[in-house]
Amino acid sequence: MVHSAVVWDSRLALETTKDWNGIEQIVLRNSKGGSVRVSLHGGQVISWRNERGEELLFTSSKGILKHPKAMRGGIPICFPQFGNCDSLEQHGFARNKIWAIDDDPPPLPSTDSNGKSFVDLLLKPSEEDLKFWPHSFEFRLRVSLGMDGNLTLISRVRNVNWKPFSFSFAYHSYLSVSDISEVRIEGLETMDYFDNLCKRERFTEQGDAITFESEIDRIYLSSPNCIAVLDHERKRTFVLRKEGLPDVVVWNPWDKKSKAMSDFGDDEYNQMVCVDGAAIEKPVALKPGEEWTGRLEIAVVPSSFCSEDL
Numbered sequence: 629m630v631h632s633a634v635v636w637d638s639r640l641a642l643e644t645t646k647d648w649n650g651i652e653q654i655v656l657r658n659s660k661g662g663s664v665r666v667s668l669h670g671g672q673v674i675s676w677r678n679e680r681g682e683e684l685l686f687t688s689s690k691g692i693l694k695h696p697k698a699m700r701g702g703i704p705i706c707f708p709q710f711g712n713c714d715s716l717e718q719h720g721f722a723r724n725k726i727w728a729i730d731d732d733p734p735p736l737p738s739t740d741s742n743g744k745s746f747v748d749l750l751l752k753p754s755e756e757d758l759k760f761w762p763h764s765f766e767f768r769l770r771v772s773l774g775m776d777g778n779l780t781l782i783s784r785v786r787n788v789n790w791k792p793f794s795f796s797f798a799y800h801s802y803l804s805v806s807d808i809s810e811v812r813i814e815g816l817e818t819m820d821y822f823d824n825l826c827k828r829e830r831f832t833e834q835g836d837a838i839t840f841e842s843e844i845d846r847i848y849l850s851s852p853n854c855i856a857v858l859d860h861e862r863k864r865t866f867v868l869r870k871e872g873l874p875d876v877v878v879w880n881p882w883d884k885k886s887k888a889m890s891d892f893g894d895d896e897y898n899q900m901v902c903v904d905g906a907a908i909e910k911p912v913a914l915k916p917g918e919e920w921t922g923r924l925e926i927a928v929v930p931s932s933f934c935s936e937d938l
């Protein structure tokens with residue numbers, strides 16, 4: 629069901645539309661003019677705009693959603709794996725499935741509802757999915773837009789099987805930036821990381837911040853729960869706060885790799901950076917009946933925001 633804050637007319641707060649494949653999209657709005665667009669394809673947030681109508685997430689100009697492939701950009705949900713570790717498709721099947729609107733989700737704390745516009749989605753495995761990943765689960769996703777313009781994603785995965793299973797997970801968040809050379813990520817100093825460009829070898833971050841001069845594809849392990857992505861040119865900072873998500877993926881494909889990807893526009897690698905809240909190094913293990921929650925909140929603040937405020 630789609631909900632909105634009682635403080636203003638709920639009929640204005642949401643809208644459902646269909647994309648060119650006939651797949652439903654839900655638009656959440658707040659009273660200040662901010663909006664979030666969510667596709668039932670993958671439960672993927674495909675747009676997040678501030679009160680001035682500026683897009684905060686990157687989507688590739690060539691990344692038109694061609695069902696069943698996820699759109700390049702927004703926030704694809706990587707589940708039940710991140711990467712391509714076993715026989716499952718890269719980053720798991722959740723991003724390529726059609727999710728349902730969940731009319732009767734189990735309650736969340738009132739702080740996750742009050743003053744927010746939100747939608748609850750649900751994914752259950754199909755017979756086909758069970759052939760590749762034989763575990764019955766219910767995946768509930770709440771996407772919400774606060775009055776402050778913050779975007780929050782809350783994932784709840786429940787084991788409804790009779791045997792345990794484990795999975796890895798990421799909110800693969802494509803943040804829109806002015807120019808990748810203007811970007812600096814703070815909060816990951818001294819952290820260990822797996823370098824996907826060096827066969828997942830483990831290294832320790834030496835710099836006092838991450839900056840970009842070539843492709844970066846890393847998984848920072850057991851990182852702090854607050855990360856800042858500073859965009860000097862736009863004079864704004866994305867602040868990511870995460871819970872239940874120990875790891876952080878940082879990815880920019882740079883020139884050569886993005887050119888090899890048919891759904892990346894020329895030089896568009898410049899305009900994005902993926903900074904994901906994730907659970908990868910230690911897969912989440914669930915016994916029958918158990919539930920896991922992974923929460924990511926993204927705020928945008930002026931660049932005068934100081935990393936010591938983290």
Ligand SMILES: O=P(O)(O)OC[C@H]1O[C@H](O)[C@H](O)[C@@H](O)[C@@H]1O
Pocket residue numbers: 718719824845846877878879902
């Ligand atoms: O092309 P995709 O399957 O969406 O993956 C895009 C990227 O996702 C992650 O960041 C991986 O670490 C990268 O190695 C991969 O290239």
